[in-house]
Amino acid sequence: MTKGIEKLALRQISRRAAILGLAGTAGVLSMPWIARAQAETIRIGFPTPLTGPFAAEANDQVRSAQLAVKLANDKGGIAGRKVELLVRDDKLNAGEAATRTLELIEKDKVHAVVGALSSAVQLAVNEVTRARNMLYISISQSDTINEIKDFSPYTFHEALNPTMTTAVVAKHTFKKGSKVVYLVADYAYGHEMLRGFKRAAKEIGAETVGEILHPFGAADYSTFIPTILSLKPDILCICNFGRDQANSIKQAVDFGVKDMMKIVVPVLLHNQRLAVDPEVFEGVVGGANYYWGLEATVPFAKAFNDAFRAMYKGAIPTDYGAYGYTGVASLLMAIEKVGGTEPQKVIAALETLKYDVAKGEQSYRKCDHQSVQSVLVLESKAKSAMKSDADLFKIIANEPASEGVLRSCSELGFKS
Amino acid sequence: MTVQLIAMQLFSGLALGAVLIMVALGLSIIFGMLGIVNFAHGALFMVGAYAGLYVAGLTGSFWWALVLAPVLIGLFGMLIERFLIRPLYGRSPDDPLLLTFGLGYVLVEAVRILFGTDGIPFSTPAALRGVVNLGIGFFPLYRLFVIGVVCTVLLLLWIGLEKTKFGLIVRAGSADPLIMRVLGVDISKLWLVVFGIGVGITALGGVLAAPMRNVSPEMGTLVLAEAFVVTVIGGMGSLAGAVVAGLIVGVAVSMTSLFAPEMATIVMFALMALILLVRPNGLYGRAAPGL
Known part of the structure; x- marks a missing residue:
């Protein structure tokens, strides 16, 4: 009997502690400026199918994107701010991708989203970013995303399209x-x-x-x-x-x-x-879109490959992987140009950007934001x-x- | 659409059926004899393929892989039975089901950690490359070889179960374990061996499939679905049922591929639903023990 009472008391204490803990967390959450006060890191959300049949390609995308982020941080950040990549597994599922993207936007307060592999999943991410006026660089092949019914002024299409x-x-x-x-x-x-x-x-x-x-x-x-x-x-x-x-x-x-x-x-x-x-x-x-052998003729390909080899013990970047790099790099170039992450300004910068980071000159077409690039x-x-x-x-x-x-x-x- | 094409399609269907029988056999044996629904079946199939890859890498020979990998994974299966499944006998049939379900995930993750998430090449052995002219069209030699292996395995199983004393005891044990115990037969040893054989055959399926389907940690996912369809259509636990069902499903898929190719996967499940409506226990099924 006494044991039972003890147990009950313990449970009450632990419940009280839990409530206190919860309150504390809620406090921090409701005061995001505390977390954001120190020199605002530029946060880039990166949903991609780390598990499932496209896992090999997705993991390469992450590695290339991380390289772009590392290179930016190595030279002192972008506009004086550190860059961080927040990778999430979308499991090649449109619903999962939408949820993860929403979390990245609402909870992690990302400044832009890059990623998604597979056209249907990419369109799901696009729906979420479009509804929330969030910058999105899509890096998987899709024709639909170019069309006016799915167009978002905040979305740029880095991948080739079919x-x-x-x-x-x-x-x-x-x-x-x-x-x-x-x-x-x-x-x-x-x-x-x-x-x-x-x-x-x-x-x-x-x-x-x-x-x-x-x-x-x-x-x-x-x-x-x-x-x-x-x-x-x-x-x-x-x-x-x-x-x-x-x-x-x-x-x-x-x-x-x-x-x-x-x-x-x-x-x-x-x-x-x-x-x-x-x-x-x-x-x-x-x-x-990319093959490492381009390094024989394209100087930026050589630089990209060498940086990749240095970061990943001699490994070389792959086709879909390279999208992670070119996508993040173009976004960071635009952010650097305008000196901040204010979406309207970044959009204007992306629309006029000429960038050559790995495969020769690229630029985003103004009407549909498709990256015009070599094939x-x-x-x-x-x-x-x-x-x-x-x-x-x-x-x-x-x-x-x-x-x-x-x-x-x-x-x-x-x-x- | 010529007669020749339809004949060829029919043959491809039967050949696919042989692959499906191979894929389903281990699941069917373990359920039929032990009453365990082995949800780790797909994962063990995949582990078998990786074991084959490993042995082939060590010995440089596909033939050693074909023999050794099933034995190794069969022994591994016995460990699973002895230490994970045996404590659950006599409890609800859901318990081993949940256990093997979780085990499947553990195995897939373990392989991802050990061998990476990318697919790994598994060459068709040199002696079995090329195509054979069947008169109605060309067919890969390797697939004909698979049909041969499946027939051999089925024959051995039939002899083992129907013509030997061991088989008699196994059949009696699956029919009434209690009486067998009363008669002084150590039933737990029997089940250990049967589970090992079932897992070994599953692994053999994995090795055989590797040169056709490539080796990757997720290769077992679809296999589990295919094996269940074949086993359920044939009647859970019936060996003859698995054979007939495998062939029927193979031909159904093949014929669908000809007329409505995009339906080639879904037709398996539609067929299963249809057969269950008419024969709830499958073609050769009896009411499942304990369910």
Whole structure:
């Protein structure tokens, strides 16, 4: 009995302590100026799918973004302020991404958001940042985000978009009269890439002989291949991402597809190439925003690679990883230019910014805030042609930055 | 759409069915004999693939990986049974289910820490590369090999269960453990071995799948779903059911791929729902023990 009373008393005390503790925390929360008083750090929120099928690409994005932040802090910060990156796992889920972004804005009081990988998740983040007038640099491919219905004056699109990627890849792979079969992941990314390729094919005069949609994240592609073979195309264009890319190409190659047709992909992924043997990807052609081999010709690529190697024990940056760097770097350049994080001023600065941080000159188009930039076309090397483990691709073309491969402002619904 | 294409599609479906049987077999054995719903099945499949990768890396031979990895992971499975699952016998069937569910997460995270989150290449062994002309079209030699292995495993299992004294005891034990104990059979030893065999076969599935599906920490997630579909359609715990269900699902997926490819994954689940409506215990199922 006495034991029971003791327990009760203890519980009461602990409850009182808890309430006190809570009150204390609430006090700090309701007085944010206490936390913010010391030389306002510039906080950048970074939601990205650290877990799930795009984890490899997401982790590279984080590493590159952290490099951009480190370089800024090493030279004394931006406008005299330290920079901090707040990374959150969005689990490749739109709801999760929206929640994490909201937390970053409301609780962590970030000054800007950079990140999200996968078009649907990116659009969810865009919804949140748009509603709260929050700066957002998106770093994943999407056509929708350029269109007027999803436009936010606070959003800038650092990644390539499907229209420009496919236009350039098709230019270097499709020919007049080529017969093309598309194997397409059945979600926004696949659909947008397909639309882009077909638009380019029409202009070139290539013929679409088949479109096969496969479920997102499929493990087995063997049942799609007999149809592909029976259509006898010149080109098999595989529009999917992450592990789907490695799995589908590997299984197609097992069926001897490469002996009968050329495999073209919108984006040739560094990490997925590493996930299989060189023979599997050998000869596969695809686009890219960045490849470390650019360092032979582009001085800023060399500087970026060297800084990355120094920070990560000799590792090299990858395609999607580089978006983390260019996205954060362009944002910081604009903040530095205006000497603060006041959104309207940063927007004005971003709109006129010319930046070259890794891959040649880039600038954000005024109407849709799309980054106008070079597009690479890569071909996966044979094992015998590789000079090192990282020597994966041959650069077939480095198509210079041009608005010509983008949809026009009026096509997207903008008035100007 | 030619007859040839449809024939080829049918064959791809049966071949996929063989892969699905392989994927589901371990789950089916452990449920059928022990009544345990092993939610760590997908994770153990993945661990099997990594073990295969490791052994192949050490020995430089796929064949050693194919033999040793299932044995190693089977032994690991026996440890799981002895120290984690055995204390839960006689309690509600939810307990081992929750335990294995958590164990699955632990295994995936452990592999992420040890081997990283990126996928790792697993080459098709040189002797099994290339395609074979079946008369109706070309088919990868490796997939034909997988069909051969699955048939062999099924045959061995059948002989083991139906033609040996051990099999007789196992079947009796799963039918009435209490009577077996009264008769003086050490049932816990039996279950240890059966669990080990089930996990070993799961790991074998992982090694076989590795050259087709690439190796990554998440490779087991979809496998768990596939295995459940096959096991539930066949009837929980029925070996013959798993075989028939695997083939039916494979052909259903393949035919859907031909006519409505974007539905190729969902068709498995639709089929499962349909069959459960007509036969609540699956095709060959009896009412599940203890449920």
